[in-house]
Amino acid sequence: MSDPPICDYEDSDYRTRFWEGQGREYEDAVERIAIGRLLPPAGGLLMDLGAGYGRLADMYPGYRRVVLFDYSLSQLLHARSQLESDPRYVYVAGDLYRLPFAAGLFDVVTQVRVIHHAADVPAAFREVRRVIRPAGVYLLEFANKQNLKAIVRFLLRRQDWSPFDRGPVEFAELNFDFHPSWIRKQLDGAGFCPGKTLAVSYLRLQALKRWVPVRWLVALDSLAQGTGRWWQLSPSVFVRSAATASGPTASAGLFFSCPDCSTPLPSPAGLLQRVPPRGQDLVCPDCGRQWPVRDGVFDFR
Ligand SMILES: C[S@@+](CC[C@H](N)C(=O)[O-])C[C@H]1O[C@@H](n2cnc3c(N)ncnc32)[C@H](O)[C@@H]1O
Numbered sequence: 584m585s586d587p588p589i590c591d592y593e594d595s596d597y598r599t600r601f602w603e604g605q606g607r608e609y610e611d612a613v614e615r616i617a618i619g620r621l622l623p624p625a626g627g628l629l630m631d632l633g634a635g636y637g638r639l640a641d642m643y644p645g646y647r648r649v650v651l652f653d654y655s656l657s658q659l660l661h662a663r664s665q666l667e668s669d670p671r672y673v674y675v676a677g678d679l680y681r682l683p684f685a686a687g688l689f690d691v692v693t694q695v696r697v698i699h700h701a702a703d704v705p706a707a708f709r710e711v712r713r714v715i716r717p718a719g720v721y722l723l724e725f726a727n728k729q730n731l732k733a734i735v736r737f738l739l740r741r742q743d744w745s746p747f748d749r750g751p752v753e754f755a756e757l758n759f760d761f762h763p764s765w766i767r768k769q770l771d772g773a774g775f776c777p778g779k780t781l782a783v784s785y786l787r788l789q790a791l792k793r794w795v796p797v798r799w800l801v802a803l804d805s806l807a808q809g810t811g812r813w814w815q816l817s818p819s820v821f822v823r824s825a826a827t828a829s830g831p832t833a834s835a836g837l838f839f840s841c842p843d844c845s846t847p848l849p850s851p852a853g854l855l856q857r858v859p860p861r862g863q864d865l866v867c868p869d870c871g872r873q874w875p876v877r878d879g880v881f882d883f884r
Contacts, residue, residue, distance in 0.1 A: 588702055590757040590758075592635065592654065598638075609792060609804070614784075616804070621722050622643075622691070626691055628646070629692070630692045631650070632679060633652070633679065634651035648673065649672050651672055652676075654676065655676070656877060663878070663879055674880040675881045675883065677884055681883075686833060687831040690720070691719060691722065692714070692715055693723075694721070695724040697724075699759050704766075718827075722824075725766055728746050728752050728760035729762055731816045733746040748762070774829075775824035778823050782808055782819075783811075841867040851865060
C-alpha cells in the first residue's frame with residue numbers, strides 16, 4: 584500500500600474530550616500498570632510513538648532521553664508546555680510510516696493506543712523495526728477484536744463481524760481492531776520476537792465503573808493481566824517484543840534522517856544536551872529539503 588492515510592489529531596480536543604474529567608481513571612491506571620510491568624526500567628534512548636499530548640510521558644523516568652513523536656503539532660506543543668523544564672525530552676512531528684530517524688537508533692519504542700489508526704500495520708511495524716537497534720524493545724498496545732464483549736455480541740447476532748476471524752476489522756474510519764494471532768504474525772514478519780503479553784482493561788464497562796470503586800477495578804485488572812500469557816480476551820493487549828539481533832546500530836552523532844530520501848541529517852547543535860534549537864531549520868544535504876523547527880518541535884510532516 585502506498586501512502587497509507589493518516590488519522591490526524593491536529594487541533595483535536597482528545598485530552599479534554601477523552602481523558603481529563605471523562606471517567607477514564609481506570610483505563611489510565613491499568614495501562615500504566617502494564618507499561619510498568621513490561622518496560623525495561625532504565626535505558627538510553629526511548630521513543631513514545633504517537634505520544635499525543637504526552638499522557639504517558641512521565642512513565643520513563645529511567646531513560647536518559649525520550650523522544651515524543653506524533654503527527655499532531657498541537658498535541659506535541661501541549662506536551663512541551665507541560666514538560667518544558669525537563670531537558671530529557673525531544674519533540675518530533677512526523678508520520679509513523681516515514682520515521683525521520685537514523686536506522687538502529689532507539690533502545691526502546693513504546694506505542695500505546697496508536698496502531699489502531701494504522702491501515703497498513705506491516706509497513707508501520709517495518710518502520711519501527713528499522714529505527715530500533717538490534718535486540719531493542721518494542722512495547723506495543725493494540726485494540727483486540729477477540730474481546731469478551733465482542734464475542735458475546737457476535738454470538739447474540741448483534742455484531743456482523745466475527746471476533747474469531749484473523750483479519751483486522753475497521754469498525755469506524757481509520758479505527759481498527761486486531762486479532763492477537765494476526766498481530767503476532769505481523770510482528771514476526773517485521774523482524775520482532777513477540778514475548779510477554781498482558782491482557783488489559785477487562786473491566787472496561789460503564790456499569791462496573793459506575794458502581795465499583797476505581798481502585799477495586801484496578802486491583803482486579805492488575806491480577807488478571809497475567810492471563811494474557813495464555814489467552815487474550817480483553818479489549819486492550821500489551822505485548823513486549825524484542826527486535827532480532829541483526830541490523831545496524833546507529834553510529835554516534837547520527838540522529839535524524841530525511842524522511843524523503845533517507846539521507847542522514849546533520850544533528851543540530853545542542854540536540855543531545857539541551858532543548859531543541861528554535862528557528863533553525865534542518866536541511867537535507869542530499870535532496871535539499873528543509874525541515875523546520877516550530878516552537879521547539881522538529882517538524883518532518
Ligand atoms: C488515541 S491517540 C493516543 C495518544 C497517546 N499514545 C495516549 O495513549 O494517550 C493516537 C495518537 O496517534 C497519532 N497518530 C495517528 N496516526 C499517526 C501517524 N500516521 N503518524 C504519527 N502519529 C499518528 C495521533 O496524532 C494521536 O496523537
